[in-house]
Amino acid sequence: MNRSTTPYKCHLLVCTTTRDGHRKSCGDGDNAVLKGALKDEIGRRGWKGLVRVSSSGCLGQCDSGPNVMIYPQGIWFSSVALADLPEILAAVEPFVQG
Numbered sequence: 001m002n003r004s005t006t007p008y009k010c011h012l013l014v015c016t017t018t019r020d021g022h023r024k025s026c027g028d029g030d031n032a033v034l035k036g037a038l039k040d041e042i043g044r045r046g047w048k049g050l051v052r053v054s055s056s057g058c059l060g061q062c063d064s065g066p067n068v069m070i071y072p073q074g075i076w077f078s079s080v081a082l083a084d085l086p087e088i089l090a091a092v093e094p095f096v097q098g
Protein backbone atom coordinates (compact mmCIF):
# COMPACT_ATOMS: atom_id res chain seq x y z
CA MET A 1 0.00 0.00 0.00
CA ASN A 2 1.11 3.54 -0.75
CA ARG A 3 -0.12 6.61 1.10
CA SER A 4 -0.27 10.13 -0.33
CA THR A 5 -2.42 13.25 -0.30
CA THR A 6 -5.18 13.83 -2.82
CA PRO A 7 -4.17 15.60 -6.02
CA TYR A 8 -7.57 17.34 -6.14
CA LYS A 9 -8.74 20.55 -4.50
CA CYS A 10 -12.11 18.92 -3.99
CA HIS A 11 -14.25 16.01 -4.96
CA LEU A 12 -17.88 16.24 -5.98
CA LEU A 13 -19.60 13.11 -4.82
CA VAL A 14 -22.83 12.72 -6.76
CA CYS A 15 -25.03 10.00 -5.32
CA THR A 16 -26.50 8.02 -8.19
CA THR A 17 -27.84 5.14 -6.18
CA THR A 18 -31.09 3.77 -7.48
CA ARG A 19 -33.45 1.34 -5.88
CA ASP A 20 -35.75 1.12 -8.88
CA GLY A 21 -38.64 2.75 -7.06
CA HIS A 22 -38.60 0.37 -4.09
CA ARG A 23 -37.43 3.19 -1.81
CA LYS A 24 -36.54 6.83 -2.34
CA SER A 25 -33.04 7.16 -3.76
CA CYS A 26 -30.96 9.84 -5.44
CA GLY A 27 -31.00 8.00 -8.76
CA ASP A 28 -34.73 8.79 -8.98
CA GLY A 29 -33.84 12.41 -9.73
CA ASP A 30 -31.50 14.22 -12.09
CA ASN A 31 -28.23 13.15 -10.49
CA ALA A 32 -26.98 10.88 -13.28
CA VAL A 33 -27.53 13.64 -15.83
CA LEU A 34 -26.19 16.24 -13.40
CA LYS A 35 -22.97 14.26 -12.94
CA GLY A 36 -22.31 14.32 -16.68
CA ALA A 37 -23.14 18.02 -16.89
CA LEU A 38 -20.80 18.80 -13.97
CA LYS A 39 -17.97 16.88 -15.64
CA ASP A 40 -18.54 18.71 -18.91
CA GLU A 41 -18.57 22.11 -17.24
CA ILE A 42 -15.51 21.39 -15.12
CA GLY A 43 -13.65 20.41 -18.26
CA ARG A 44 -14.86 23.53 -20.07
CA ARG A 45 -13.61 25.71 -17.21
CA GLY A 46 -10.19 24.06 -17.20
CA TRP A 47 -10.68 22.59 -13.73
CA LYS A 48 -9.98 19.02 -14.78
CA GLY A 49 -7.19 17.73 -12.57
CA LEU A 50 -8.32 20.06 -9.76
CA VAL A 51 -11.89 18.88 -9.24
CA ARG A 52 -12.98 15.28 -9.47
CA VAL A 53 -16.61 14.37 -10.09
CA SER A 54 -17.50 10.86 -8.98
CA SER A 55 -20.64 8.84 -8.70
CA SER A 56 -21.12 7.73 -5.17
CA GLY A 57 -23.12 5.05 -3.52
CA CYS A 58 -25.67 5.92 -0.89
CA LEU A 59 -24.56 8.78 1.36
CA GLY A 60 -27.05 7.81 4.04
CA GLN A 61 -29.44 10.76 3.60
CA CYS A 62 -31.79 9.28 1.02
CA ASP A 63 -34.95 11.05 2.16
CA SER A 64 -33.38 14.46 1.52
CA GLY A 65 -31.97 13.48 -1.87
CA PRO A 66 -30.92 13.76 -4.56
CA ASN A 67 -27.66 14.56 -2.75
CA VAL A 68 -24.33 16.02 -3.86
CA MET A 69 -21.42 16.55 -1.47
CA ILE A 70 -18.28 18.64 -1.88
CA TYR A 71 -15.47 16.92 -0.06
CA PRO A 72 -13.39 17.54 2.04
CA GLN A 73 -15.04 20.94 2.52
CA GLY A 74 -18.17 19.22 3.77
CA ILE A 75 -20.71 21.18 1.73
CA TRP A 76 -23.89 19.23 1.25
CA PHE A 77 -26.57 19.92 -1.33
CA SER A 78 -29.87 18.09 -1.00
CA SER A 79 -33.02 18.07 -3.12
CA VAL A 80 -30.73 18.77 -6.06
CA ALA A 81 -32.04 19.24 -9.59
CA LEU A 82 -30.25 19.83 -12.87
CA ALA A 83 -31.06 23.54 -12.58
CA ASP A 84 -28.82 23.71 -9.49
CA LEU A 85 -25.66 23.15 -11.53
CA PRO A 86 -24.61 26.86 -11.50
CA GLU A 87 -24.96 27.07 -7.71
CA ILE A 88 -22.87 23.94 -7.19
CA LEU A 89 -20.14 25.25 -9.49
CA ALA A 90 -20.22 28.61 -7.69
CA ALA A 91 -19.58 26.76 -4.43
CA VAL A 92 -16.62 24.91 -5.97
CA GLU A 93 -14.99 27.96 -7.55
CA PRO A 94 -13.31 29.37 -4.40
CA PHE A 95 -11.59 26.05 -3.75
CA VAL A 96 -10.18 25.92 -7.26
CA GLN A 97 -8.83 29.44 -6.98
CA GLY A 98 -7.65 29.10 -3.38
Ligand code: FES
Binds near residue numbers: 058
Ligand atom coordinates in the same frame (compact mmCIF):
# COMPACT_ATOMS: atom_id res chain seq x y z
S1 FES B 1 -29.62 7.03 -2.19
FE1 FES B 1 -28.46 8.89 -2.21
S2 FES B 1 -28.12 9.25 -0.13
FE2 FES B 1 -29.08 7.30 -0.13
